[in-house]
Amino acid sequence: MPERTVLQQADIARALTRISHEILESNRGADGLVLLGIPTRGVVLARRIAALTGEFSGSAIPAGSLDVTMYRDDLSRGRVRTPSPTEIPPGGIDGAVVVLVDDVLYSGRTIRAALDALGDIGRPRAVRLATLVDRGHRELPIRPDFVGKNLPSSQHERINVRLTETDGAEFVSIEGGEAA
Amino acid sequence: MRHLLSTRDLTRDDAVAILDVAEDMADVSTREIKKLPALRGKTVVNLFFEDSTRTRISFEAAAKRLSADVINFAAKGSSVSKGESLKDTAQTLAAIGADAVVVRHGASGAPQVLATSGWIDAGVVNAGDGTHEHPTQALLDAFTIRRRFFGTDARGRDLAGLSVVIVGDVIHSRVARSNAWLLTTLGASVRLVAPPTLLPVGVNTWPVTVDYSLDDSLAKPADVVMMLRVQGERMNAAFFPNAREYSRLWGLDDARLAGLGEGTIVMHPGPMNRGLEISSGAADSARSTVLEQVSNGVSVRMAVLYLLLSGEREDLA
Numbered sequence: 477m478p479e480r481t482v483l484q485q486a487d488i489a490r491a492l493t494r495i496s497h498e499i500l501e502s503n504r505g506a507d508g509l510v511l512l513g514i515p516t517r518g519v520v521l522a523r524r525i526a527a528l529t530g531e532f533s534g535s536a537i538p539a540g541s542l543d544v545t546m547y548r549d550d551l552s553r554g555r556v557r558t559p560s561p562t563e564i565p566p567g568g569i570d571g572a573v574v575v576l577v578d579d580v581l582y583s584g585r586t587i588r589a590a591l592d593a594l595g596d597i598g599r600p601r602a603v604r605l606a607t608l609v610d611r612g613h614r615e616l617p618i619r620p621d622f623v624g625k626n627l628p629s630s631q632h633e634r635i636n637v638r639l640t641e642t643d644g645a646e647f648v649s650i651e652g653g654e655a656a
Numbered sequence: 657m658r659h660l661l662s663t664r665d666l667t668r669d670d671a672v673a674i675l676d677v678a679e680d681m682a683d684v685s686t687r688e689i690k691k692l693p694a695l696r697g698k699t700v701v702n703l704f705f706e707d708s709t710r711t712r713i714s715f716e717a718a719a720k721r722l723s724a725d726v727i728n729f730a731a732k733g734s735s736v737s738k739g740e741s742l743k744d745t746a747q748t749l750a751a752i753g754a755d756a757v758v759v760r761h762g763a764s765g766a767p768q769v770l771a772t773s774g775w776i777d778a779g780v781v782n783a784g785d786g787t788h789e790h791p792t793q794a795l796l797d798a799f800t801i802r803r804r805f806f807g808t809d810a811r812g813r814d815l816a817g818l819s820v821v822i823v824g825d826v827i828h829s830r831v832a833r834s835n836a837w838l839l840t841t842l843g844a845s846v847r848l849v850a851p852p853t854l855l856p857v858g859v860n861t862w863p864v865t866v867d868y869s870l871d872d873s874l875a876k877p878a879d880v881v882m883m884l885r886v887q888g889e890r891m892n893a894a895f896f897p898n899a900r901e902y903s904r905l906w907g908l909d910d911a912r913l914a915g916l917g918e919g920t921i922v923m924h925p926g927p928m929n930r931g932l933e934i935s936s937g938a939a940d941s942a943r944s945t946v947l948e949q950v951s952n953g954v955s956v957r958m959a960v961l962y963l964l965l966s967g968e969r970e971d972l973a
Contacts (some may be wrong), residue, residue, distance in 0.1 A: 543680065546692040546722075546962075556657070556967035558673060559680040561811070596689040 479636075483625060483648035485502075488639075491624030492521065495606050496528035498622050499537075499575055506530075510572040511539040514590055515560035518608060522577040538565030541575070541610045542597075547589035568596040575622075579637040581607040582599065584618035606616070609648055611635050657963045659771045662793045663838035667816055672841055675959050676811050677959035678952070684721065695724035700964050701754040703745070704783070705731040705761045710926055710950055711783050711793075712849050715758045717868060718957035724965070727752070742766060743775050750776040756965055757781070757887055764788035779964040787828050787890070793925055794834035796956040798842055800945050801880055803952070804921050816843030821873055822864075823849045824884035824906060824933050827856045828891070831925045836864050844880075849873045851906065853895045870906050874915065881916065881921040883908050883934045894910040910937040921945050 483491070492571035497648045503509055506529055513522030519541040530536030544560040545551075576590050587605060593602060627650070629635060634651040657670070666674075684692055700719040702712055702807060712728065719726045729749070732736065742761075749757060756779040759767045764786030771780040784790040802810045805818065820839050826832045826848050839846050840863040848855065849867045859866060866874035874881070886902065896902045903909070908922065913935070916922075922943045923936075930936050939946060 550968045551694055552968070554968055556963055558677055560679060562683060592693070596691065597687060639729040 479649050479651040481647050482627060483609075483647045485646040486518050488646060488648065489587060491608060492524055493528060495622045495624060496525050496532060496555045499525070499604075499606065500529055500533050502604075502621070503573055506533040506535045506537050508572050509537045510565055510567070510569055510574050510600075511537050512531070512564075512569075512574055512576055512590075512594075513539065514576060514586060515541055515543055516642055517579040517637055517639050518519060518577045520639050521606075522575075525575075525606070531607040538567060540565045542590055542593055544586055544589035544593050547592040549585060549589070554620060562597075566598060569594065569600045571599070571601050573602045573604065574600040575604045575606050577606045578582045579608050579634050579639075581605070581610045581618075581620050582613055582635075583622075584616035588616050609635060657778075657904060657960075659767075659782075659792050660960055660964065661771055661780065662789045663769050663794050663834045663841070664789075665719045666713055666791075666838065666841060668841050668843070671795070671798065671838060672812065672814055674956070674959050674963065675802060677963060678795075678799050678956045679811055679959040679964070681721075681741070681954040682737055684950065685951070685957075688826040691721055691723060693723045694962055695719070695722040695965050698724045698755040699727065700756045700758060700961065700965075701727045701729060701749050701752075701778075702722045702783075703729045703749065703757050703759045703761075705736065705759075705766075706784065706785070708760055711790075712954065713761065713781060714950070715781075715792075715957050715961075716952040718961055721954070722958055722961060724755075724961065727754070728949060742769065743773070746770055746775045749971045752780065754778045756961060759782045762786055766928050768947045781960060781964065784830055786830070788830050789831075790830040790925075791834050791838070792957055792960055793831050794838040795955040795960070797831075797835055797882065797923060797925070797947055799956050800923065800949050800952050801839075801844075801921070802858045802943060803948075805879070814842040815839060818844045818879045819847065819877055820844050820880040820882060821847045821849055821878045822882045822884065823870060823873075823908070825886045825895075826852050826859070826884065827854045827895075828887040829884045830862045835882065836862050840864070847873055847876075847878075850904065851896055851902075870908075870912070877917065878920055880921050881908065882925075883928075883938075885925065885927060886929055888929075899932055907931075907933050907935065908938045909935045913941060913943070914945065918928055923949060925949070 511522040513519035522539045526539035540563040543560045543562045604621040608624040636649045638645045758781045760783040767782040846864040
């Protein structure tokens with residue numbers, strides 16, 4: 477199975493910088509924004525984007541995590557999934573513009589679960605979606621607002637995202653797919 | 657996890673995993689909408705052949721917070737009083753489509769029979785069987801201890817280094833049995849304190865030490881003092897001369913409460929016999945975790961039901 481790196485550390489940093497600027501631009505500043513990462517790597521990305529937007533706008537956007545395990549539509553298939561903590565920033569999400577952050581956008585089912593989870597926690601003014609990689613193959617009418625890299629892929633291929641905080645290495649690679 | 661019958665079956669990692677999931681479930685209980693859709697469409701039957709308030713309500717609340725459908729069955733007022741056997745009752749439940757059966761039974765081993773007999777293929781949770789085990793009580797006790805001692809830093813930790821004193825009616829106590837196994841699996845050291853008549857035969861094979869005098873035992877370091885209920889309904893012989901003597905020698909009264917070390921917590925699985933094994937002063941003090949134990953019970957049972965009912969059903973062993 478050939479594995480080929482598509483984003484290096486510098487590419488990831490550039491993509492996150494651009495996403496941070498785009499989030500600030502579309503919101504006309506950092507007011508009323510909340511970043512919620514989807515475990516595991518989305519949480520890391522949300523924290524990094526929060527730090528970057530703090531650098532660019534002077535006021536740091538609160539960042540937290542949103543676990544979607546209990547809202548998945550495939551809980552009765554496969555292995556038992558253990559949940560991760562959900563940490564909502566102290567200000568809550570009512571009336572805020574929530575930006576969901578995930579590493580890879582694929583079928584869209586995780587985001588569907590995240591929207592349901594959000595609904596049980598509060599009522600945001602708007603929900604946006606930022607993703608490091610969009611690999612296509614959507615199964616639901618969901619579309620990202622901020623994308624690091626569009627990566628057209630075959631469904632036989634695997635996209636690996638590795639981040640320093642969680643994996644001790646930093647790259648995005650694409651694996652397999654000779655069957656395509 | 658297919659069934660939860662005994663804490664002896666749990667490894668340290670299993671137990672820590674259950675407690676960690678329970679932490680996430682506890683977070684949900686602090687929200688405005690205390691409900692998760694995880695077990696939508698699953699049916700949980702509470703099969704109670706013995707009286708219970710908190711355990712049944714706790715399992716019911718746990719299942720409902722996970723969006724499962726709950727059927728409550730109490731032996732009183734059912735066909736059991738017409739002489740229906742456990743097998744027929746169980747198969748009736750299977751025909752209704754139960755995914756999990758939470759069973760409390762006066763006979764030790766009844767949940768084991770349900771789980772292994774092949775009568776039903778639902779997951780079985782032991783909610784107390786005779787004088788054998790009460791695993792979810794031990795899990796919620798461990799969860800309560802872990803939260804009290806480690807707070808928000810509790811995730812992923814066991815109870816290594818803590819010493820737990822379990823006092824009272826050990827012989828009739830499924831809570832004591834389940835706790836003795838679970839707490840030692842989690843690394844705590846457990847001491848039992850009871851009059852010799854209230855200790856079971858074979859207690860020397862348990863992973864615990866035994867003291868006969870409460871005052872001597874409390875003179876040694878103790879992080880947790882767990883008082884057991886004196887189970888009058890199971891006492892068909894003279895286990896101690898009279899209640900006053902029991903209370904004076906093995907009860908946690910206000911004087912013993914005042915002598916406890918700083919940070920020592922007082923636990924009781926409930927229902928309490930105030931004035932017998934525990935004084936009102938001790939039950940209502942800031943050291944007491946009695947009400948925390950009840951609310952933590954819901955979180956722990958949510959974790960158990962979730963782990964039992966989600967994922968692909970493993971093939972019957």
